[in-house]
Amino acid sequence: MNVVQKPETAAAAGNPLKKLEAVKQSPWLDFIQRSFIHDGSLKKLVDEDGLKGVTSNPAIFEKAMGHGTDYDDQFKQLVGGGNTDVSTLYETMAIEDIRAACAVLKPVWDATEGLDGYVSLEVSPYLGLQTEPTIAEARRLWKTVDVSNLMVKVPGTEPGVPAIRQLIADGININVTLLFSLDAYKAVLEAYIAGLEERHGKGEDISHIASVASFFVSRIDGLIDKEIDKRVAAGDKDAETLKALRGKVAIANAKMAYQHYLEVSASPRWQTLKAAGANPQRLLWASTGVKDKAYPDTLYCDELIGADTVNTMPPATMDAFRERGTVAETLGADIEAARKVLADADRLGLDLNGVTTKLVKDGVDAFADSFDALLGAVAAKQTALLADTLTKTELSLPQDVDEGVKASLDRWRKDGTIRRLWQRDASVWTGKDEAKWLNWLTIVDDRLGDIAVLQSFQDEVKAKGFSHVLLLGMGGSSLGPEVLAETFGHRAGFPELHVLDSTDPQQVASFERKVDLANTLVIVSSKSGGTLEPNILKDYFFDKVKQAVGDKVGSHFVAVTDPGSHMEEVAKKDGFWRIFYGDKQIGGRFSVLSNFGIVPAAAMGLDLREFLENAQRMAKACSDGAPPLQNPGVILGTVLGVSAKLGRDKVTVVASPAIYDMGAWLEQLMAESTGKEGHGLIPIDDETLGGPEVYGHDRVFAYLRLADSPDAGQDKAIEALKAAKQPVVTITLSNTLQIAQEFFRWELATAVAGAIIGINAFDQPDVEASKVETRKLTDAYNQSGSLPAETPFGTDGDFSFFADEKNASALGGSSLEDVIKAQFARIKEGDYVALLAYIERDDATRDWIQKARLAIRDGKHIATAAEFGPRFLHSTGQAYKGGPNSGVFIQITADDAADVAVPGAKYSFGVVKAAQARGDFDVLAERGRRALRVHIKGNLKAGLDRLGQAIAAAAA
Template sequence: MANDTEKSPLNQLARCGQSIWLDFIRRDFTTNGSLKELVDHNVVRGVTSNPSIFEKAIGHGAEYEEETRALLAQKSLSAGELYEHLAVEDIQHACDVLAPVFNATNKRDGYVSFEVSPYIAHDQDATLHEARRLWRAVARDNLMIKIPATVEAVGAVRQAIAEGINVNVTLLFSIELYKDILEAYIAGLEARVAQGKAIDHVASVASFFVSRIDTKIDAEIDRRVADGDLQAGALQALRGKVAIANATCAYHYYKEVTESERWKALAAQGAQTQRLLWASTSTKDKAYRDVLYVEELIGDATVNTLPPITLEAFRDHGVAQPRLAEGAEEARHVLTQADRLGLKLDDITDTLLTEGCAAFCLSFDALLGAVAARREAVLGEKLLTVSNALPDDMAASVVAAEKEWSREDKIRRLWERDASVWTNGSESKWLGWLTAAQDGLANIDAYNRLAQDVKTHGYKDVLLLGMGGSSLGPEVLEKTFGRVDGGPTLHVLDSTDPQQIATFRDAVDLGNTLFIVSSKSGSTLEPNILLAYFWEQAKKALGREPSERFVAVTDPGSAMEQKAKDHGFSHIFYGNPEIGGRYSVLSPFGLTPAAAAGYDVRAFLENVQLMVASCDATVPAMVNPGVQLGLALGVAATSFGRDKITFVASPEIASLGAWLEQLLAESTGKRGTGLIPFDGETLGEPSVYGQDRVFVELRLGHEPVDSRLKALREVGHPVLGLHLQTPEQIGQAFFAFEFATAVAGSILGIDPFDQPDVEFSKVETRKLTEAYAETGHLPEEVPFASDGSLTFYADDKNAAALGTGDAASVLGAHFKRVGAGDYIGLLAYIERNSSHTQWEQDVRLMLRDRLHVATAAQFGPRFLHSTGQAYKGGPNSGVFLQITAEDAADLAIPHHAYTFGVVKAAQARGDFDVLASRGRRALRVHITGPLSEGLERLAKVLSDVVKGA
């Protein structure tokens, strides 16, 4: 910019008592001396910033690249944290450049303004908290904190001033609200005086936005004139005048107050007046002189903040004359005329404030979105990526949901544990998973001690005994990372099937195994009876009490904690009571077995923290991976009927699907709604799928996209994607989907953290095992049909619908009840081994291809702590075939009257009873004789009865 002389219009403004502040900031502008040149020539006496300015600077300025890399190399930072690091440094540099003006003017000028987040404009406490935080972060006396002039912010302004924080009150349109702001400033100073504190260093400006008022008023005038309003002449006479009149009246009110005795008492102690600052002074109407709002608002003790283009225009041809002092009477006349003509200035200023706050939020979204993009570009392959390939109508609905989440500030509210994001129930008590990774890093020494103990003892195996959230996460870790060289093999047992238990018993070296008993509540049946069994097995192998070989993971105060203490367990790891089981993989329930297996827990959690930062409250919905996933899932289900979520995974991370099944089903499947997940399905041709599916690809490394997914996408099916660059990013996938599930729960209008129907199944199972303990047998049940090795059971309603014929007749009637939009659940209470898994997969695909519905292949009782919640509490669209069989051999449970086989039978019957009580279409088939033969026959009958479908 050219040098200025004393005759320059810009320099002449100072003679009129007005200071020019530059509405612009950028690092290179500060560091290359451009700002200093304007300051040295007495052109610029302050600087203001806003989200749009920073978005252009930080989001797109090449000069920030090197520092961004350096910051992210040191630690994980969210977009908001990264922005703040960079912006604070820019503000500090600008403050330092303007410090000579600050000192020369005795703290009257030389300020740099830095804005609190516009997302909290209507939250007094949050605004004050952020004002304090930014004030400390910048640590410059010539900083001003910008606070939007909402009704809720008035108290924050008063308190900030009372604490000695300089404030730029921005987005002022209304004179009435300005009066409240000026009163808040004065009251804040008086509070300091009352506390015996100095006030000569406290400064404030009240920023009136000018041109936007005329934009609204002029548009209304033009509309009415075009409609042939009889007062067209009078209306047209007000074009371009109301905003200036409004500002002029505010100025004269300011003059009145500063001449009052009340103010003079403060001035005597060194108080500065709260100057009026004119903002939005570039003209929007080409018919007006481009410096109109600068020239008309020149007056003593005022500030005008100008963007560079308006600054240059005034330098070139502006006329500096003090006009404010003489304009009071004309201004009042203009406002009276506007009122008489029904232009409703008060309504317009209210609207402008609302729109201004919303616009600032959108600008902040753009800013943080740009910073997030810069962050992702720097991190590159260190981050997994999320993609949404959606049909156009669904994509538009997701965009609308993004805007709502931004408008309602729901991401910040979620992070602040605001239950109103969901049902306003108990949700706030179940959000400990948000900081689980951070908490884990804080407790890293405990995990390292466990890992060292495992090495010291030279354990060959680690056997985890748990169910649901306690087992599925560790199972993913074991399947993904395998055995560490020189370390033990991690095994995860989550079944009461006696054959399954025996298989695991025989797979480990009982005399050289560390046992981890994992139970959040400590009262869950399965971990307790597994503990009883394996304690005795280890005791026999060792010839003594195996106390040091056992570790507990449980919530503080649980029955399991007491049992671990009584038995002398070597370690007890405590879960966070504010984390539900299915959200617990990044808590001690996942990290304890990971540490025992020799995995690098610190590196794992630090990797997770990158995704936590990506989903942070400061990351806008449009670029927030957790929000993007959650909105897509929720919108697809609620607006498009696509509530069947099918996971398609790379082989190396295929185990993630079972964990996701539990997370989605147990979190969302309740109150007659929910997302029904399907894992392990081999993709078919597009023709076998209905319009109720969403496909989620879990892809690892540089594998190409599955061609079948491409085909599904091309015919209009939504395909979401998580692309992991390395297996280590499995932790990022955990957090991204936890966050997405919470978001989807909000869209569905449910509490995603309770599981009411799982508890009902537990109750029914407990009744049956207690009955066995008392009588020595389970209550008698009578089949309604039988055909050789296949015997059928159902409640009265289902039995009546299925008849009493042979197997083909019963099964045929059952599957004729399957309609469009339904799904089939195969619920097999048998050992989960490779041959049985293959049998279920073959049958489910056959049913899918012939009936064109989604199919689930589950093993009991494992699924009871997972998808069982959705099957019972979700939409009544499931058709279930429960499969039970005689156990080839049973196992006794030490100190219990019943066996594992009895427990499994009780769980199956309890499960079925709850399905029936929920009105589900359910049938149980019991296989007698050799299981393999019975399964083969059942598959054949099923194939025959649906052959013609």
């Protein structure tokens, strides 16, 4: 069928690239770059060399976008135009180039009636082994680019074949890539024909559809020749025959593919489609650059010339062929010799099938690696252009942590784990119910979409002239708003935000005194609506506000709760002014950027758009397209997770004074998410920095540094820790509004850390256990009018000591000092001590607990936690009970100076607090924790003073 012409050299016959047209082969260029298109270089190739198409791939775009300046202006325009993610940045710029190249090639497309003149754009290489996502991606790109001479590039993998068939049936031009074996090519050609037949059978036009099958060449010889050289060097008995096969196998393989093309083209089945206007799926020779300098640099051009084929050449190969290429119809020549080459290769065990199988896998991996590099380069430029509008991260890690972090980040890159996380794949964690708790990933965009409603509420709050906002909540519904209140304070023209998250009767009364009830907006915040504390706080303050304003009480109340909750029923029954809904697929500790945080932010007068757009900026920086090495959330989470697995599980949060309260929010996020099944992160918040000598080897330090108001003492202490080879993550915020960015980054980081540790980051089984025990005690009180009796194992004046039998036997002693000393004697290296104080949280008690914890840390060189109950029950309590058994606990309770009744209930706030403390302690004991409860009667200050002295003495 093919007549071999007499070879004509470039010198004798002019430009070989132009001469290819005479033998019906089309030269395409495997290269694209913006300046190359805009300066006329691409058009010059079309005009002077007869160029008929262009292919692109991630490696080409990575070189162009990541290392040149061609794209800088558009980079700046896109980054400055609003928040966008890395994938969108790349795609926007790539599509502009593709369209521009298509415009240059459009005259070729017209002249050849749609046979040539195409520019290829690849579907995401991450989809190489996924059928349905490939179809969806190709359809989206086809629609987005919207030019007739686009070819969407799809890999010819086993999952890619059905995608190709469907896309051809859709009428989309397809460049099939990554073909190495004859069998794979046969499957692809069958898919093309079947897709055309399906379309034709429905009476749809098939004359405008074009496709090429990219058959890779030089990579085959690269592996085969390497094996040949190895065997020849080893003295193989067939050395001479093996040497004769060098540089021959790939071409022979390609010739067999072309023979199959010719056979199918002559078949009645194809002739029927041809009569209906179908274009052939031409073989395209890819990977035609010569890697071995022993071969002519035009080898894979000279030897693969034949009708109805394409040769896509990198620029250097095209230059070489233009200068010294030989044009002859070689593809159909010496077919028997080609068959012998393949037979010899098979007989000698060169395993062409194994080589092509490996090359497909390697090709998929290599394309993904190139795409990682491309997106990483785009991400790096984006970060540089964002400058101070995005928070910065600096790592200072000891060698073992640094090596572990790098290895983990590379695994996440190779496994595509961040993409799986964003796809809500539960197997990232434990494969249980994690997927239903991930709406926090997109809640910022959701809230921006609803911002008009939130801003309207904000305007109404201001118009009503409230002087205070009192938020009633626990855990996730209160800690985020508390950060806002502490960080931004009282905003001019808006009410001042107060957050009450305690059942301590003194604290309830104290907050009542802080606000003018007649001019206070009360936000009752409860996801489930069934949590005890928000419900009784609501009952109390509803009664108090009613006494102040009468029947208008409902107009002073707003509920934030999940749809269908008990709190929604209460709010409707009591005529609340507004009900804002949470998202059932967001857990409380991940809810700060949902209505649970944004409604209080609106009420206190924050600029909602600016706040949410800050959060969005970080969400985009942490998107699925940002490779792990450039992904702020993945980097932070990897440091935390890897450190925990290396025994550095005490995450010590240090924050600039103006944003100090971030630590309280981070405590809950990390502790509830990771502290379970005997593993997890133990957050250490508000522990004043000391010198390197007071720390062990179980810490990782997270320093949230506010650039516009840094603390010189903190900076100096952090530098000393770095010098001492302690792991330090420094996160620099340019201004306070960037805490919104850190909200999102730490949520993602915590999810990543949970995945690395190997737990479900979204349940809290041991928090629920404490609630169950508390409910048992309050039920008992309702039935009998008193809590069940309990007997101390020892007393000392105003002090009583409680513990389960095992702990009591270990502690013994009759004096406070002896008991505390015995408890501290159980501390081991790598432990931490937690002081759990069920007393009013005010300035005096906070000062006391700080002095006590620092005495322990400096004396014992271990981490310390200083917590107030019951708020920590919905925060660090999970890690204390479900995390590693490295905690030594001293629970502190006291007689209440005064109690406060709960309207409509038999029990009081004091009774509830006592039940919570006892329920908490019971679960600690049940989990085998080293737990001691010290109860103070009488004067609380005097009792705390003596307890503090006993702690200092025991720690010394």
